[in-house]
Amino acid sequence: MTRWGSLVRVQYFPPNGVGEVIFMTVAVQIRKGETLDKALRRLKKRLDREGIIKEVRDRRYFEKPCAKRRRKEKVAKFTNYLRLRNENM
Secondary structure, eight states, X not given: OOEEEEEEEEEEOXXXXXXXXXXXXXXXXXXXXXXXXXXXXXXXXXXXXXXXXXXXXXXXXXXXXHHHHHHHHHHHHHHHHHHHHHHHO
């Protein structure tokens, strides 16, 4: 059985300006008779499930704490709106 993995390199720049490189390893085994496309699809699902893709996108640029708080409040307000709307139906 062949082992196939992916090494995700993330470069994160904290507010002090010094770059910090973080390596995350996520491996997916190719099953017997499985195509590479299906293995890639499983790898993408695993990365998405573990939140690596979202974390990379969030760390691409520095977000001010007030902007982060505003974004979280906006999401909470929307989910609360959906919850109330579904309760009334």
